Amino acid sequence: MKVYEKSSLKLVEEVGELSEVILKVQSLQQSGTIEEELYDVLYYLIAIANIYDIDLTASFHLQVKINITKYTT
Structure with a gap:
């Protein structure tokens, strides 16, 4: 697998993890990791x-x- 393919897959993985953390924080199950996931x-x-x-x-x-x-016309 090429570097750009690995990076693309990792980006998708990290966006998924960010979404999971945001949902958990919204339901008050977990907090403090949104910053880490945004960094990733x-x-x-x-x-x-x-x-x-x-x-x-x-x-x-x-x-x-x-x-x-696009959005103001």
């Missing part, structure tokens, strides 16, 4: 961006402009 999601997102040489800052600003046009 961010880590793998950045790893994938680095693999594909994507400037996340530029991508973010472009998407903000797109969303403003």
Whole structure:
């Protein structure tokens, strides 16, 4: 399995874990791990961006402009 495939799978895994933690916190079963899961999601997102040489800052600003046009008209 290639690095980008592993990173993509890990990102999906971490987003799933983040969702689970948020649901548990909402039901007052667990707290304190949302920050850890957000970090994991961010880590793998950045790893994938680095693999594909994507400037996340530029991508973010472009998407903000797109969303403003898309959702305010």
